[in-house]
Amino acid sequence: MATQKLYAGAKLRELRARLGLTQRIFADKLGVSLPYLNQMENNHRPVSAAVVLALAQEFGLDVTELTVGEGERLVSDMREALADPVFAKSAPPLADLRLAASNAPALARAFLDLHRAYRQSHERLASLDEALGRDDAGLRASPWEEVRDFFHYCDNYVDAIDRAAEHFITAAGAGKDVLITAAEALRKRGVDVQFSDNGPLRHFDGSARRLELSARAAAPTQRFQMLYQVALQTQNELLEATLDLARFTTPEARDIAKIGLANYFAGAALMPYRAFLDAAQKTRHDLERLADIFGASIEQVAHRLSTLQRPGAKGIPFFFVRVDQAGTITKRHSATRLQFARFGGACPLWNAHRAFETPGHFLRQLAETPDGVRYLCLSRDVSKPGGAFLAPVRRYAISLGCEITHAASLVYSDGLDLKGRFEPIGISCRICERKDCHQRSVPPLERRLRVDPDTRGLLPYDIAD
Template sequence: MAQKLYAGAKLRETRQRLGLTQKDFAAKLGVSLPYLNQMENNNRPVSTSVVLSLAQEFGFDVTELSTGDSERLVSDMREAMADPVLAEVAPPLADLRLTASNAPALARAFLELHRAYRQTHERLASLDEALGRDDARSQTSPWDEVRDFFHYCDNYIDAVDRAAERFANPTGPEHNIRVRAVTALGARGITVDFAETPVLRRFDAEAGVLTLSHRAAPETQTFQLLLQVALLEQDKLLEATLDLARFQSSESRAIAKIGLANYFAGAALMPYTAFLHAAQEVRHDLELLATRFGASIEQVAHRLSTMQRPGAKGIPFFFVRVDQAGTITKRHSATRLQFARFGGACPLWNVHRAFETPGRFLRQLAETPDGVRYINLARDVSKSGGSFGAPVRRFAIALGCEVAHAPALVYADDLDLNKPKAFEPIGISCRICERVQCHQRSVPPLERRLTIDVNTRDVLPYDVG
């Protein structure tokens, strides 16, 4: 049976963006005013005829009515509700889903409140260090605030993406993006210099010199050139985007500006339309795409997770990067799979095994506790220091999507997608995972009761009720 589509908040947001009253909007959709009111309040599902009318009347991308944003909010609220302080009052999952779909602003306010509580709690736990300091008050971490900004934008910033695509598709004869970047900088009187230095990029505005490390890989050098182009040529666009985001601190704004410049660089290196067509043509072969666009494997994987342009969406991928300790350093998901906001990733993900097989792609069929199945791809992307004795930065990345999209991936060839035992059970993180028999569990789930028998020792030293 097809799942009913409840998208009241999105429907209401669309109407308000178009500047229509409920009466006018209902007339254009061919429904009665009471019926529209019930759909906007999630008392009725969005009907097929309304979906078709949205597409025909307004050119609306109906995939935007999907529950991706609600699923993110539900996942984040479930993790927050697993906090011991809320253990006795945690609402059922159905209530969380209603809140995410009917009152998303309230859900985000709750998450912001819980995050502030956690940070206050952590500061009090180290009070001996915090006493007497002016910055001992609780405030949102700039890194978390910026990460959430991109997370809830679906990691797609339309204005910046289109500006990068225009830059990458010139009307003149020069199509080499690296040469275009150097030419654009030269037009501003800036000289590009390659030096023997461990610093990737240094811009001296007064001298008009951009210095790049000679040690860096060519794709990294090109990326840094494009990043500097973004900071100089697209400054007004970046600042306008930051104004709309309304960050809480100057630190958050500065970090977000670097993030937007990075976004521009990736989108110019791999312009949306050309990259989407190429990805479909080679069935998302990361190595072929890296060669075609002069990018690194990590840059290609990250770009695939941003292909969410309305009307021209690619496969909804999740992308994550972890270090050797299992700490998530980058995360984004356009799928129903969400990542833990606190702590590390599930140890059963193949991304953790990628360090053991450098230079190789690892494939994994996995199933989350909600029964959704995925195909995951993992590989190490360790970064050399560029000289003997220089420290190596070790990371691994994972890219994946729901198994329904497997035919469009070259990595799914010869995998038995119809064999239930081929799918490894994975979770989000141990603290909110519902699997009670997991042999790799590191901590008990916070929302379940434990039974401890001193006379029995199984895989775990306790039973989860």
């Protein structure tokens, strides 16, 4: 198989701008001519192995940043947007999308913003009464979508907050219980911590300086919620500075993002980066053992594994998603080439949907996407009881996965035939190119159809080559 050429012009320009170097000085440091650098920065030539080596030696660049990142996400998001029927006769080929993502990422993001505005306009027209009754019916991303995209495009890793959380825990001393450390930090700021049998999961009374936590919540949840409050009390300036840099367009988006950043701090403090990465490698990413070591839940561990993207100390690139019983994705992040649909549900062939059938058990799946990339996928149901008889139980399925090249580093690969059969999965039917999928719901965007009224196969139509 031929080696795929590496085009990373946008990354090279970004690095040079960050260093404040001219093209000539940058070219000299990389050991290439000025015209050659100019061609690489404009994606007219691929980045050579010698340049990759020079980037690592001269500037300490983690070369994995050149291969997986914003470009893959932009291509996936544009393909999903172009699956809209409005583009049925004018959708550009995949090669053009990749060029746009690598050469003109700002234009690609502007296109996504425009399509999102179109979708919202269409949805508002479909519910005219609501649209006419609103004073703020401008076309903009919902606050929830804006925050989701913020974490999506920062690779689900926020360095300053991650390091602050790690410092908070390590400064308390090795072996000290996280719950005690958090409670002491809050007491130093005049916050009294109490546990209640009848209250909500967490309630903070600012005037009384009192934090109430549910005594019925599981211990990992209590630790996480207390650390969330620690973030708001001890790291407020850092959270606000991060929000300033993000430049959210609405106060609502900023408020939601602040909750997200405080949650990020809580997860990073419960599972500090270096200790967690070391334990993950030693246990071969055994989620149950990691949950026991750090006093966390299975979902918290899986989510944390997907954030191990610190430059110079990266963990395995994982994807992490959470789906509800209707198949709707409620959390998603991918540091792999597999990018999940921004809207709607996930591929029905994916084993996450079967996790509800076997509660309390991990399901393993060897899967292959239409682009030929193979993955080891791990899924399990997660139940969140209400804590009382007749209280509603929330049920989700979580899934964690990595490319098959990393499978040996996971305990879940033991006993699997990694050279055997891989189940075909996709992202969204409209951008999935498989012709013979028995679960296809709508035709693919980029293929013509042949309809024969006298013949019926798996589908009521044939997909042309």
